[in-house]
Amino acid sequence: MHSRSTSVRNARRQAVAGTTPSAVRALARLCGIGIAAAVAVGLTPAVAEATPRPSDTQISQAQAAADRVQAEIGRLSGQLAAAQDALDGARARSLIALDEYQATEAAYVVAQREAEAAAAAAAQAAADLEVARAQLVAFARRSYMQGSTYSGAAALITAADPGELVQRAALLEAAGSHRSDVVGVVAVLQVQAAEADEVARAGVEQVADLKEHAEATLVVAQAAEVEARREAASLDARQAELETQLATQQAELQSLVGEQAAADRAAQVTPVTVAPKPVAARPAPSGNQTPAGAGNASAAQTAIAAAAAYKGTPYAWGGGGTNGPGWGWGVDEGVHGFDCSGLTQYAYAEAGISIPRNSRAQYSALPKVSSSDLRPGDLVFWATDTSDADTIHHVAIWLGNDRILEAPQSGSVVKESAMRWRGYIGAGRPTA
Incomplete structure (x- = not known):
């Protein structure tokens, strides 16, 4: 055995x-x-x-379960994407409203200065008119006392001798010429005073209208920013909830089909879409249509360094400008920092270059740059409608290598970021 x-x-x-x-x-x-x-x-x-x-039945059931989980992942991912799009839209509306307020406020300041100048000119014209009128009255009084207001014939007839006759004739001629000059000056000054007064009145009305419009746009902008922040808070809460659900569904999918297969399926459900850089795209038309020249690289680097020195500084809604960081407005009252266009205005002020305060005005004022010709220091702009410069809502400083320096949004800080081509409308060169 x-x-x-x-x-x-x-x-x-x-x-x-x-x-x-x-x-x-x-x-x-x-x-x-x-x-x-x-x-x-x-x-x-x-x-x-x-x-x-x-068995075939077991395989079929497992596949059906995996498909259900994948569909749920797609649904949850879609909800997150929709919430993010809603937030992006709310932020854009807020920033466009802020830009509108800043533009209106700038126009109000200019109108106020012009109204003050017009009022001063009207006061001076009125004073000049009073002086001329006094001179006219004085001339009339002297003429009467000297007898030169008599009719020419009477003055000549009453002359005692030929010598006096010649003398009176000369005086009458001179008096008539002088009287015409004095009356002409008064008439001109009356017209000038009336015109100056009308300009002053119109200026006051314009200032009042702009002030009212500025106050109204500020209310709209603040409401839009409050809404954007509410959307952000809602998204944060919803995102946390959905990400927990996503993690659970992804773990279940992984247990059904394996780690690599689950990752492949998830990539199919939520593909990463990155807007490509536009090739030699011309900036949307607005204001200054002059193509930018080479510019001044040294001044551009000065601007970049000035902005970079404030990395980490809080974003302040409406804050900052030529003189550096400033206090935010409305919802950011008490926050000391920069908004996007406040940062760019400050950066170029440090380089000795004056640009407007708000992003739409900056884009309109600057010579335009093709996307294929971007250089460090250029200002890049974003809009909700890339064919309409009136929808511009953000500006940043181009650093090169698809990097930008920006004051991005509420709750963030001045920082360096990757370039975002989605919503890019064009660029301008302050040093050109």
């Missing part, structure tokens, strides 16, 4: 020893497939040895 068992074992060893390497690999593949299939339906390798291959 012992001899027979030994013979059987030897025969088995010979059979295995005679197995070719390719046969071994094929066997290993079959084993691997069996184990993978077992894992797909939630079985352990130990159970897989007892169940070499799951």
Whole structure:
């Protein structure tokens, strides 16, 4: 008996020893497939040895479950994307409203200065008119006392002798000429005073209208910013909730199809879409249509360094400008820092270059730059409608290598970021 068992074992060893390497690999593949299939339906390798291959029904059920999980991941990802789009829209509306307020406020300041100048001119014209009128009255009084207001014939007839006659004739001629000059000056000054007064009145009315409009746009801008911040808070809460759900669904999907397959499926559900850089795109038309020249690289670097010195400074809604960081307005009252256009205005003020305060005005004022010709220091702009410069809502400083320096949004700080081509409308060169 012992001899027979030994013979059987030897025969088995010979059979295995005679197995070719390719046969071994094929066997290993079959084993691997069996184990993978077992894992797909939630079985352990130990159970897989007892169940070499799951049934078609089990495979079908596992696939259906994976598809359901994948669909749920897609739904949750879609909700996150929609919430983010809503937030981006709210922020853009807020910034456009802020830009409108800043433009209106700037126009109000200019109108106020012009109205003050017009009022001063009107006061001076009125004073000049009073002086001329006094001179006219004085001339009339002297003429009467000297008898030169008599009719020419009477003055000549009453002359005592030919010498007096000649003298009176000369006086009458001179008096008539002088009287015409005095009356002419008064008439001109009356017209000038009336015109100056009308300009002054119109200026006061314009100032009042602009002030009212500025106050109204500030209310709209503040409401838009409050809404944007409410959307941001809502998104933060919703994002946390959805990301927890996503993690649960992704773990379930991974348990059904494996780690790599789950990752592949997730990539199909939520593909990463990055807007490509526009090739030689011309900036949208607005204001200054002059193509930018080479500019001044040294001044551009000065501006970049000035802005970079404030990295980490808080974003302040409406804050900052030529003189550096400033206090925010409305919802950011008490926050000392920069908004996007306040930062760019300050940076170029440090380089000795004056640009407007708000982003739309900056874009309108600057010579334009093609996307293929961007240089460090250029200002890049974003809009909700890339064909309409009136929808510009953000500006940053181009650093090169697809990097920008910006004051991005509420809750953030001045920082360096990757360039975003989605919503890019064009660029301008302050140093050109």
